[in-house]
Amino acid sequence: MITARPSVPSQPVRRAGIVGLGMSVPDLVVSNYDLEKRVDTSAEWIRTRTGIQERRIAGDSITTSMLGTQAALNALRDADISSQSVDAIICATTSGDYLWPSTACLIQQGIGANPICAFDVAAACSGFVYALDLGAQYIESGRAETVLVVGADTLTKQLNWEDRSTCVLFGDGAAAVILRSCNPDEGLLATSLGADGGGSELIWIPAGGTKTPISHCVLDKKLNTIQMRGPEVYKFAVKVMGEVAIDALSRCGLTCADVDLLIPHQANIRIIQSAAERMGLCQDRVFINVERYGNTSAASVPIALSEAVKAGRIQHGDIVVLVGFGAGLTWGANVIRWSRDESDCRKTDSTTGGLE
Ligand code: ACO
Numbered sequence: 001m002i003t004a005r006p007s008v009p010s011q012p013v014r015r016a017g018i019v020g021l022g023m024s025v026p027d028l029v030v031s032n033y034d035l036e037k038r039v040d041t042s043a044e045w046i047r048t049r050t051g052i053q054e055r056r057i058a059g060d061s062i063t064t065s066m067l068g069t070q071a072a073l074n075a076l077r078d079a080d081i082s083s084q085s086v087d088a089i090i091c092a093t094t095s096g097d098y099l100w101p102s103t104a105c106l107i108q109q110g111i112g113a114n115p116i117c118a119f120d121v122a123a124a125c126s127g128f129v130y131a132l133d134l135g136a137q138y139i140e141s142g143r144a145e146t147v148l149v150v151g152a153d154t155l156t157k158q159l160n161w162e163d164r165s166t167c168v169l170f171g172d173g174a175a176a177v178i179l180r181s182c183n184p185d186e187g188l189l190a191t192s193l194g195a196d197g198g199g200s201e202l203i204w205i206p207a208g209g210t211k212t213p214i215s216h217c218v219l220d221k222k223l224n225t226i227q228m229r230g231p232e233v234y235k236f237a238v239k240v241m242g243e244v245a246i247d248a249l250s251r252c253g254l255t256c257a258d259v260d261l262l263i264p265h266q267a268n269i270r271i272i273q274s275a276a277e278r279m280g281l282c283q284d285r286v287f288i289n290v291e292r293y294g295n296t297s298a299a300s301v302p303i304a305l306s307e308a309v310k311a312g313r314i315q316h317g318d319i320v321v322l323v324g325f326g327a328g329l330t331w332g333a334n335v336i337r338w339s340r341d342e343s344d345c346r347k348t349d350s351t352t353g354g355l356e
Contacts, residue, residue, distance in 0.1 A: 015189070016136035016147070017182030017339030020079025023175035023306040024070035025056040025293065032168070041164045051269025055171030055294035058154040063097045067174035067299075068152035069110030075148070075176040076111065083111040086178075087144035089118040090135050092127025092151045092298035094327070095158055096120060107150060123195075124203075125265050125326025127151055127298035128175075132322070132334050133191040135179050150176040153297035158205060160225035169267070170226075171294035175302030186317075186339035190251035192244050192332060199236065199329035203228040237271045240331040242278035245323045248333035256280050260318035263308060265325055266290035266300045275323070287313060297326065309342065316341045 031054040032043035046052055058067065068091055076083055091104035104118035123130040128151035138144040152174035159167045181187075207223035208214055218224055241264060249255055256279045264272045269290050276286045287308040296303060301322050308314050316338055323333040 013184065014140050014142060014181045015184050015187035016139035016179040017187035018177045018336070019180045019340060020075040020077075020081060020178035021175070021302070021306045021309055022071045022074025022076070022078050023173065023299075023303050024067045024074060025173040025296075025303070026058045026062050026067070028057045028059055029054050030057050035168055039161065039164050039167060041168055046168045049268075049270070050169060050294075051272075051288070051290045052169065052294045053291040055156075056173055057156050058172040062154070062172075064093055064095050064152045064154045064174070065097045065103045065106035065110060067154070067172065068093070068103055068107045068150045068176070071152065071174040071176040072107055072111050072148055072150055075178050079178040081146060081178060083113045085146045086111070086113045086148045087116055087146050088135070088138050089113065089116065089148045089150070090121055090131045091118075092121045092123065092131040092149075093153050094122050094124050094127065094297065095153045095155050103152060104150070107148075111148075113148075123298075123326065123330045123332075124328055125267065125295065125297045125300060126193075126324040126328070126330040126332045127326070128301045129191070129322055129324040129332035129334055130193060130330070131298075132177070132188065133193065133332070136188040136191075139179050139181050145180065147179040148176060149179060150174060151298035151300070151302045153299050155226065155295070155297050158224070158226050160222045162222075163225070165230055166226050166228050169295050171296050173293060173296040173299040173303050175299050175306050177302060177305070182339040186337045188334055188336050189254075190248050190335045192248035192251060193330075194240070194244060194332065195328050195330045197328065200327075202232050202236070202329060203327040234268070234271060236329060237267065237325045238274040238278070240325050241265075241271070241275035241323050244331050245275070245279060245321050245333040248335045249321065252335055254319060254335065258319050259285060259321050261308060261313055261320050262286045263301055263304045263320060263322045265295075265323065266293065266304055267295045267325075300324070312342070314338050314342065
């Protein structure tokens with residue numbers, strides 16, 4: 001397990017704080033009732049087993065980079081910062097528009113940024129937690145003054161719509177944050193990250209990469225779509241979410257009792273509730289929006305963070321824990337002491353959604 005920013009006594013001189021947030025989701029809402037008309041499932045099964053009631057679907061005309069670009073523009077507006085001020089762009093995604101170039105490069109062009117450093121991070125649903133840690137290191141080291149971190153995915157384009165055990169779970173979206181240096185006792189205090197390639201086949205897309213390129217056989221067998229051993233992923237998720245959050249908290253001398261708000265990866269409400277229970281957190285200290293978006297992969301945690309801020313659930317000084325898990329297997333948690341004074345911030349639509 002990689003840990004970053006070890007405990008408070010060896011604080012870096014600079015810390016990274018979030019100064020702007022934005023999100024973007026497609027307009028098309030697909031409810032469980034819509035799905036039960038086209039898939040062998042029931043709205044009730046989906047709701048009771050996952051907590052999901054509806055999700056946003058990008059369709060053919062909206063790409064991951066379009067959602068990421070709009071989320072980034074919304075975050076820049078929220079921070080009142082010009083795209084010309086951005087020094088680095090990190091995009092967490094595993095459903096980029098192309099195998100390459102990276103989605104971060106497309107976002108760089110989309111927001112009209114200078115020809116700066118831009119790259120993607122592939123850690124599936126843990127991607128944003130990984131990318132936030134990387135972005136913070138650019139700020140802490142003094143390599144950058146302003147970093148844009150985006151989580152964007154359109155996994156519904158990678159689904160087998162005849163596989164009811166996966167196609168009901170996912171949705172599309174993006175969200176972004178702007179990082180700048182903040183007071184040394186605020187911002188991103190600690191991160192804990194982990195990965196176990198031994199579980200790579202628990203949730204994966206077996207073909208379409210260089211090992212098994214696209215072929216007629218691959219397409220016939222739908223091996224270019226998400227395959228998942230759900231119950232095994234479930235058990236892994238419940239265990240690792242609590243563990244990694246507690247580890248990250250301990251890295252900065254905190255415990256679960258210090259947590260004001262947990263922002264978990266929104267894959268399944270039962271996974272979230274079990275993890276919260278293991279951490280001893282009551283429901284009012286956990287943010288949940290899985291019912292409206294389903295699992296948006298790398299966008300899930302930052303969309304939840306954006307909505308939590310918009311809903312007034314986070315105040316200056318609060319301890320906020322972001323925690324994710326996903327394919328790889330990967331997992332991670334960030335501990336943030338909220339550095340922005342929300343009462344001073346402009347309340348615009350920039351933290352909500354809607355691809356403009
Ligand atoms: N509708 C109706 N029945 C279904 C559906 C569906 N959509 N999907 C599965 N079932 C059936 C199964 O076929 C099974 O039937 P059987 O008992 O006759 O064989 C039954 O429901 C129970 O299946 P389980 O898989 O045991 O159901 P479970 O309660 O475990 O819920 C679920 C399944 C929701 C997939 C759960 O295991 C889960 O959430 N797992 C974690 C998935 C996850 O988080 N993935 C994202 C990883 S993040 C990333 O990187 C992308």
